[in-house]
Amino acid sequence: MSFILRRLVFYVVAAWVALTANFFIPRAMPGNAVEAIMSKFPGTLQPSAYKALEAMLGVNHPGSLVHQYWAYLVHIAHFDFGTDLTQYPASVSTILGETIPWTLTLVGTATIIAFFIGTGLGILAGWRYGGWLDRALPALTFLQAMPYFFLALILVDLLGVKLHWFPTGTGYAGGLIPGWHWDFIGSAIYHSLLPAFTIVITSVAGWMLQMRNVMVTTISEDYVVAAQAKGLHDRRVIFTYAARNALLPQLQGFGLALGFVVSGAIIMEIVFAYPGIGLLLLSAVSSDDFPMMQAIFLVITFAVLLANLIVDVIIVFADPRARTKEAT
Amino acid sequence: MTAALPVTTQPAVIIADKVPGRWRRMPTKAKVGAILLGLFILAAIIGPMLEPYNPAYQSPNPNLSMNAPSLAHLLGTTQSGQDVLSQLLTGIRLTLELAVIVGVIATALSVIVGVTSAFLGGVWDEALSLLSNVFLVIPALPLLVILLGYLPQKGQTPTIIVLSVLGWPWGARVIRAQTLAIRNRDFIAAARETGEQTWRILVYEIVPNEVSLIAASFVNTVLYAIGTSVALAFIGLADLNSWSLGTMLYWAESQDALQLGAWWWFVPPGLAVALMGTGLVLLNTGIDEFGNPRLRDASRASRIAGRRLPPTDPTPVLADLNADRGRVRAFVHSFSRGSLIEQAGFDEKGGQS
Numbered sequence: 001m002s003f004i005l006r007r008l009v010f011y012v013v014a015a016w017v018a019l020t021a022n023f024f025i026p027r028a029m030p031g032n033a034v035e036a037i038m039s040k041f042p043g044t045l046q047p048s049a050y051k052a053l054e055a056m057l058g059v060n061h062p063g064s065l066v067h068q069y070w071a072y073l074v075h076i077a078h079f080d081f082g083t084d085l086t087q088y089p090a091s092v093s094t095i096l097g098e099t100i101p102w103t104l105t106l107v108g109t110a111t112i113i114a115f116f117i118g119t120g121l122g123i124l125a126g127w128r129y130g131g132w133l134d135r136a137l138p139a140l141t142f143l144q145a146m147p148y149f150f151l152a153l154i155l156v157d158l159l160g161v162k163l164h165w166f167p168t169g170t171g172y173a174g175g176l177i178p179g180w181h182w183d184f185i186g187s188a189i190y191h192s193l194l195p196a197f198t199i200v201i202t203s204v205a206g207w208m209l210q211m212r213n214v215m216v217t218t219i220s221e222d223y224v225v226a227a228q229a230k231g232l233h234d235r236r237v238i239f240t241y242a243a244r245n246a247l248l249p250q251l252q253g254f255g256l257a258l259g260f261v262v263s264g265a266i267i268m269e270i271v272f273a274y275p276g277i278g279l280l281l282l283s284a285v286s287s288d289d290f291p292m293m294q295a296i297f298l299v300i301t302f303a304v305l306l307a308n309l310i311v312d313v314i315i316v317f318a319d320p321r322a323r324t325k326e327a328t
Numbered sequence: 329m330t331a332a333l334p335v336t337t338q339p340a341v342i343i344a345d346k347v348p349g350r351w352r353r354m355p356t357k358a359k360v361g362a363i364l365l366g367l368f369i370l371a372a373i374i375g376p377m378l379e380p381y382n383p384a385y386q387s388p389n390p391n392l393s394m395n396a397p398s399l400a401h402l403l404g405t406t407q408s409g410q411d412v413l414s415q416l417l418t419g420i421r422l423t424l425e426l427a428v429i430v431g432v433i434a435t436a437l438s439v440i441v442g443v444t445s446a447f448l449g450g451v452w453d454e455a456l457s458l459l460s461n462v463f464l465v466i467p468a469l470p471l472l473v474i475l476l477g478y479l480p481q482k483g484q485t486p487t488i489i490v491l492s493v494l495g496w497p498w499g500a501r502v503i504r505a506q507t508l509a510i511r512n513r514d515f516i517a518a519a520r521e522t523g524e525q526t527w528r529i530l531v532y533e534i535v536p537n538e539v540s541l542i543a544a545s546f547v548n549t550v551l552y553a554i555g556t557s558v559a560l561a562f563i564g565l566a567d568l569n570s571w572s573l574g575t576m577l578y579w580a581e582s583q584d585a586l587q588l589g590a591w592w593w594f595v596p597p598g599l600a601v602a603l604m605g606t607g608l609v610l611l612n613t614g615i616d617e618f619g620n621p622r623l624r625d626a627s628r629a630s631r632i633a634g635r636r637l638p639p640t641d642p643t644p645v646l647a648d649l650n651a652d653r654g655r656v657r658a659f660v661h662s663f664s665r666g667s668l669i670e671q672a673g674f675d676e677k678g679g680q681s
Contacts, residue, residue, distance in 0.1 A: 014462045018471075025474055138357055138610060145551075145605025147558055150577065150598030157586050213616070256498075259467030267469070267559050271581070281470070282563050285477060293477050297470035304467050 003322045007312045011305045018301045022294050023072050081295035092295045095280065100299065103276035106192050107265040110199035111258070117200065118207025119250055123243045125208060126215025134212065140205035148264040152198045152271035159194060166194040195272045199265045206261075210253050214246040221245075248319050255308040262304060358614020364607030368600070372424040375417035383414040383571045397592050404592035407583045415571045416596050422572040423554060424604070426488055430553035433492035435546040438499030439538075443530055445500070446507035457504060460497035468494050469556060476565045483567035487560065491553050499545035506538050544615045551608045558601050573597040 075081075081092035125133040143151065159165045167190065218224065219242050227241045269278030277296055284292035316322045380402075395405040403412035445456035475490050476482060510516065511534075519529050535542075560566060561574025568575055580586070580594035 010458075010461065011465075013458065014465050017462050018466050021471065022474070026478055138360070138606070141609045141613075142602060142606045145609055146602035147555060147562070147577075147598065149559070149562055150594075150601065153581070153586055153594055153598065157591065161587070209613075256464055259465065259469075263467050263469030264555075264559070267563065270563065281473065285473060285563050285565055288477065290474075290477065293470075293474050297474050300467050300470045305465065308465055 004312060004316055007309065011309055015302065015305055018298065019073065019076065020069075022298055023069055026290065026294075076298070081291060081298075092291050095292070096277075096295055096299060099276050099280050102274065103266065103269065103278070104303070106195055106269070106274065106276060107199065107262055110196040110265065111203065111261055113196070114200040114203040114261075115207050115254060118204040119211045119247070121204070122208040122211025122250075123215055123238065123246070126212040126246070127219065127238050127242070129212070129216055137205070137209060137212065140208060143201055144203070144205035144209075146202060148198065148202050148268040149271050151202055152195070152268045155194060155198055156271060167191050192274075195268065195274055198268060199261075202264070203261050206257065207250070207254075211246065211250050214249050215242060218242050218246040244318075248315065251311055251315055251318070255311040258307055259304050262300060266300070355614050355617050357610045358617070361607045361610025361612075361614060364603060365611060368420060368424060368604050368607065371417060372421040376421055379411075379414040379417050381411035381414045383410060383418045384569070385410060403596055404590070406579065406590075406593055407585075412576075412593055412596060415576055416573075416600060418571040419573040419576050419597055420600055420604075422484065422570060423557065423574070423601070426484060426491075426557055426572070427550045427553035429488050430491045430495055430557075431546050431550035433488070434495035434549045434553075435499055435542060437492070437496035438545060438549075439503055439535065439542060441496060442500040442503030443507050443534060446504045446511060447526070447530060447534070453504075457501070460500045460504075463494065463497040464501065469559065472556065472560060473563070473565060476560065482565060484570065487557055487566065491556060495549050495552055499542075499549060502545060503538060503541060506541050507534055510534055510537055540615055544612055547608050547612045547615065551605055551612075554601060554604060554608075573601050 079093045081096070121133065125131070125137060128134065160167065221242075224237060224242050227237045232241075266276070266278040266281065269276045270282050273279060277300070280292065281296050283289070284296065395401055395409075397404045401411050401413065403416060405411060406415070441456055441460065445453045445460075472490055472494060476486065479486050479490075516529060516533055519533050524533075557566070557572070558574035558577065561568075561572055562577050562581065564578055566572065566575055566578075568578065574597075576597040577594060580590070580597070585591075585593040
């Protein structure tokens with residue numbers, strides 16, 4: 001329990017650092033951000049937006065820095081990320097609310113699938129090291145080293161444009177109204193297959209390599225040799241003795257690697273024109289839509305922190321040492 | 329009858345075996361990685377001199393737009409008639425240059441933070457490891473996006489600075505764990521007793537013992553810098569008038585190279601990134617096997633005299649002893665070595681932190 005509590009405190013600190021960085025970055029950067037933003041949107045931004053921007057970016061703001069900081073925290077606590085600049089006057093949180101479910105479903109599911117497949121393959125490769133699966137690892141490394149979006153480009157070209165196996169672009173077939181009916185859900189699943197496949201094959205090698213290495217280290221432990229000497233079935237030795245222990249470092253790695261995987265997957269969405277956060281980020285960057293960029297940063301960070309917390313809870317269930325000892 | 333003899337009576341002969349050269353002792357993966365990387369470094373150094381055209385030159389001739397590879401343009405041309413091969417060579421140089429500079433700066437930072445934090449201990453350690461753990465868990469890419477987004481100028485230098493600032497925590501964490509393990513060894517105590525100054529202990533006793541770890545962290549950082557800078561350029565957060573691999577991909581994507589079937593435009597830069605990355609990962613696997621005896625001996629043991637041994641086979645195959653002495657030595661070694669390391673409390677990667 002104390003383990004979870006300590007981790008919780010840590011994540012609160014991490015979240016606070018992210019929030020604070022998000023608050024100070026616009027204020028610390030050179031130049032007048034408000035002028036820069038206003039000049040990017042001639043005509044579309046009303047003079048009233050100028051005030052709102054000033055308030056958000058802290059330019060010429062009446063209150064002290066502490067006061068502004070407090071107001072900022074209160075806004076965030078109410079999920080108020082300000083007004084969007086490109087789709088003025090829609091609020092950032094409304095737009096985010098429409099896109100997050102897409103990304104969460106796609107990236108979340110694909111990452112979990114990739115983790116399970118990669119770990120499974122890693123167990124096999126580690127158990128039979130020097131076997132064909134182990135020797136295939138360098139080839140998989142090649143897939144992993146490829147930027148996600150690049151592999152996505154190739155797959156869209158081959159499977160989408162040339163072979164017409166999968167649809168390209170957007171999250172569902174045109175003409176359908178999003179909602180909870182089968183036409184829409186089926187279409188959404190069909191449209192997400194290729195992006196999900198891309199995430200899985202690019203990230204699987206990383207999990208596999210990590211698991212394989214821990215596995216190789218674990219199977220030279222005496223207790224594994226002892227289990228074999230007792231004449232236990234291979235399957236039992238692999239899963240109950242070796243893999244179960246090798247899984248703990250793998251789980252810890254999962255939390256840390258999540259940020260990278262999610263970032264990569266989000267960039268990849270752009271290639272598929274998938275209606276998720278990635279596409280939103282691209283349009284925010286290309287139109288200097290700072291409120292949106294900042295909100296996306298906060299949302300992704302909080303999602304990753306939450307996922308880490310969940311992983312920690314799983315670790316507590318899986319590892320008795322985390323329950324008894326003061327693990328850090 | 330005679331088969332059992334070598335184990336007991338001939339170790340001296342086995343040790344006297346010729347030790348192969350350093351290059352031959354390297355795992356195959358590391359060799360492939362080193363060669364791949366060498367090719368790219370070569371391309372980065374002499375490539376721009378061999379460029380057939382100016383990468384930025386836009387041909388006014390409409391016939392030169394989107395040409396498939398030909399003798400005149402070995403990798404074809406872009407929408408505006410620019411030579412893809414020339415762009416690629418410049419791109420490899422720019423991307424590799426950025427990645428290496430980031431690698432050097434960030435690795436230096438992680439060594440400084442990791443070693444000081446482990447060596448000073450106490451409040452310093454708490455604060456520094458909290459800081460690095462926080463930056464590890466916050467996803468770097470979105471943070472980089474706002475940092476670079478707010479910068480008035482985009483380009484090589486700002487990207488290098490921002491990537492270096494966010495690139496050190498992973499290395500710092502690993503190096504800190506290693507320093508903690510080394511700190512209580514006898515030779516450090518001996519150095520302290522002889523009255524060595526702290527900085528001398530750090531620089532001459534501790535850091536040299538972490539070379540393989542520092543090398544691995546450098547390779548990892550370069551990998552991170554390549555991947556991240558290409559991704560950032562791909563979404564347009566770079567100087568779009570320079571030709572890095574990422575900006576090439578940005579233009580290819582934004583000018584619909586894909587839909588127009590111009591594979592020669594977007595495949596070469598992506599492939600270059602992937603191959604560079606593969607080279608780095610393979611090299612890192614090699615360094616890993618070098619630094620972690622279990623992984624190293626495992627990869628050797630599996631190939632004794634052409635026979636693959638199940639890893640937990642409790643009986644080493646004595647009959648094969650004569651077939652290949654050098655490798656058997658490594659195998660027998662791995663049994664004793666593993667438990668020794670365990671006792672020393674030496675933990676190879678990450679460990680507790």
